Amino acid sequence: MRLVFMGTPDFAVPVLEALYASGHQIGGVFTQPDKPAGRGNKLKASPVKVLAEKYGLAVFQPARIKAPEAVDQIRDLQPDCIVVVAFGQILSKEILEIPPFGCINVHASLLPAYRGAAPVHWAVMNGESKTGVTTMLMDEGLDTGAMLISKEYAIVPEATTGEVYDALAQIGAKVLINTLEGLQNGTVRPVPQPKVFSYAPLLKREHEQVDWSWDVAKIHNRIRGLNPWPGAFTLFRGEQVKIWLSELSGKPALSGQTAQNALPGSILSLAKGGLLVQTGEGIIKILELQPAGKKKMRAQDFYNGYRPKANDRFE
Known part of the structure; x- marks a missing residue:
């Protein structure tokens, strides 16, 4: 042809x-x-x-x-x-x-x-x-x-x-x-599409921000779904931070935390190279982040550099 x-x-x-x-x-x-x-x-x-x-x-x-x-x-x-x-x-x-x-x-x-x-x-x-x-x-x-x-x-x-x-x-x-x-x-012939369909709209800024009230699976899927472009983001101490890699921690929502620490987005601890973060349902492990104006970094490096306090949250 x-x-x-x-x-x-x-x-x-x-x-x-x-x-x-x-x-x-x-x-x-x-x-x-x-x-x-x-x-x-x-x-x-x-x-x-x-x-x-x-x-x-x-x-x-x-x-x-x-x-x-x-x-x-x-x-x-x-x-x-x-x-x-x-x-x-x-x-x-x-x-x-x-x-x-x-x-x-x-x-x-x-x-x-x-x-x-x-x-x-x-x-x-x-x-x-x-x-x-x-x-x-x-x-x-x-x-x-x-x-x-x-x-x-x-x-x-x-x-x-x-x-x-x-x-x-x-x-x-x-x-x-x-x-x-x-x-x-002549072995391939057009077949009309079924009437029921779904749509994948152009990505907008509001699609990129993590909503920590979501359950852990939805947040994890959003992060990997926006990698390598444009990147899921959150706010930490008022500054944008992109989140590039995460994994399901396998842990349920923690009990016995203070009401403040249990809020979605709360950084609970550093465990096995990842930040454990409270979501609306369950805990997610964040593995790789990128603060504004900086290179991508491991969760360990982010934790060491920013030293999250008890009341610090991703928003």
């Missing part, structure tokens, strides 16, 4: 690698414009652009994919199919109708579950035991197109979003190649 590829972040890289190795003709790669990054605000290319240039592929970076000149560029490439993986812009009906085999999206969930911008984050934050990758034939809705191939992936209890994300990227590459082959030989 002659393809146009659209993608931007690391998640899209394995798919582009697989397409290049498979022998499909990649007429052009569309990715987001370079963005300022780092202290010097120097322009940084997307991971997809870096790989495309390595392979000598034509790269296009329209600010608006719906702009007439961008649509003309796509049409001039005469793709049989457009492959879209975390591109970051919504395609117009005009673009969707260009390729005879349609536009195929690689989505990081088992559709119709977790449609939307952050499916991996929300699957981990919600404590799901499985997720997966689905290829679908795109339409004008938000991840509402007919499904092509799905592949499950088991989420182990301590996995972070970053770990699941990396695994799904590799799975997505294989599923996409199988999808293209199936479309070509």
Whole structure:
């Protein structure tokens, strides 16, 4: 097939690698414009652009994919199919109708579950035991197109979003190649999505702050679900502290504590390299933290540096 590829972040890289190795003709790669990054605000290319240039592929970076000149560029490439993986812009009906085999999206969930911008984050934050990758034939809705191939992936209890994300990227590459082959030989046919679905909205600031009144499992899932980006945070002595790693302590809520110490967020003690913190139900062990303006540190180092007092709490 002659393809146009659209993608931007690391998640899209394995798919582009697989397409290049498979022998499909990649007429052009569309990715987001370079963005300022780092202290010097120097322009940084997307991971997809870096790989495309390595392979000598034509790269296009329209600010608006719906702009007439961008649509003309796509049409001039005469793709049989457009492959879209975390591109970051919504395609117009005009673009969707260009390729005879349609536009195929690689989505990081088992559709119709977790449609939307952050499916991996929300699957981990919600404590799901499985997720997966689905290829679908795109339409004008938000991840509402007919499904092509799905592949499950088991989420182990301590996995972070970053770990699941990396695994799904590799799975997505294989599923996409199988999808293209199936479309070509007629063995894969679109199946409409069920009417019942769930949604994975874009993460906002309020999703990132730990609510210590939650039970221990929900807090643990929130922490690992926001690792490595953007990071769960709490406040300690009025300053932001990000929490990167935690584990379930296996201990119930302590009895015999003072009312003040028993409040959710209370730092109870340092035990086996972790801070034991009271939650709304149960105790969580915090393993790695990062105070504002500082590097990540072990709980032991945080404890030694800040010397939490009896009335100190995470808030």
